[in-house]
Amino acid sequence: MTKPAQAIAVTNLHKRFGPLEVLKGVSLTAHEGDVIAIIGGSGSGKSTFLRCINMLELPTSGSVTIHGETIAMKKDGHGGLMPSDHKQVQRLRTQLGMVFQSFNLWQHMTILQNVIEVPVHVLGKPKDEAIETAEALLRRVGLFEKRDAYPAFLSGGQQQRAAIARALAIQPLVMLFDEPTSALDPQLVGEVLTVIGDLAREKRTMILVTHEMKFARNVANHIVFLADGVIEEQGSPDEIFGNPRSERLKKFISSIH
């Protein structure tokens, strides 16, 4: 059996905010079809790690490779790195569908306009084609009837499902979820997790930062436990949740149950 191709490879990533080192050398490889859940306490650096993958946060050192293409970096003169080719970063970003904790839908556009925005104005797709794709995606996340509504009039769960449709519309190589349910009322979490779970089942490559442990255990094929900026432990869901080895992971798991 041949191994699936590498989708994302992160090597020895460090990130420093002033005197505070948030990531202390994190490496992670996601193959196509992987669903990787990153868990850990707050301040463990999991969101920062995710945001370094698409350069929303610039790493202090280390490298990020997307689909075999390493993002070219140069010294920024303050002890960190910056992309040496903005065009390359912009191009690679269109392969990463990011879903944010606070949805970040564009409030001056309808739901449909939000979903077709990037395909039309960044990827240069014809508008009618983009609308067709978008409507299919909205139907899929259960928001077809809301396509002409503005985001402010939707519930948090609906907004997050719309944001997922927006991410899917660019046909990304990898989906990145940054605590997608943390800003939601408890009764709205389920509808969003259902959508994400469906994506996982169809073997879409995903990296998922989450606090929903039960969900992570169900959908992920690989769990990464971050603590104090390093990968303390990683493995299959059963290993991590069923047989944690490190003290910290044991403590973390018992603290959330």
Added chain:
Amino acid sequence: MTDVTPPDVTTHAMAILPEDLPTAGSFFKPHRIVLLLIAAALVFCIVWFMRWDWLPQYLPRLGYGIVVTLAMLFSTSILGFLLAVPLGLVQVTGPWPLKALASGFCTIIRGTPLLLQLWLLYYGLGSIFPQTGIRHSFLWPYLRESWPYGVAALTISFAAYEGEVMRGAFAGVPAGELEAARAYGMSRWTLFRRIWLPRAIHRALPTLNGETVLQLKATPLVATITVIDVYAVISKVRQDTYITYEPLLLLALIYMCLTGILVVAFRYLENRIPTRGA
């Protein structure tokens, strides 16, 4: 999901719906009838007891004056707004020299009376120009007129006020929405054109509405440098006929009508994108 959604309230949240308008029947409530009668009596008195015989003779000039006033308003608002966008933007995101320059400009212009700026431009610059070689330039036919100085002063003033408004509007666009745009590979220009600017303008519209109304009522100042706008025409009527109140009442009515049209037009723009709450 196939559940039945309630009638869509989202797209009309702020728009004036038919049921918000008074129906024919509601005009016949006692308090409304009294108010209507008072208004009718007032109009009758104004028409019957005041002098309006001068009006037909001055109508063409009044029409011309209104056109000049509107031309002043629209040209200076549009030019001023085009300047305000970069003025606001560099104050939010520019390098410090530009930031200092823009905020200095806004402070100085907003800190001095418009009348003073107008006179400094017209009597100051306008009197220096003839002494330079500019007399032989192709610009001279315009620079010896008075209206370019009016347009310049009103534009600069509008730019300074709206520069501040746009600074606030740009700064107020949630960082997350801009971040999402970057995360999806938008270039800086696309992000500005598609997300940041339209979002900022939408936020600023209610303020811009008020400021444009103020700009309308700043236009009569150009009459002091011999531009013949509607205010100047009314002044001429008063000079010629020694009638005071009637022309001024008419002038007030004209400005009120123009203001009404502006407000309705802006309301329409605002309602195109409904906002929720507040």
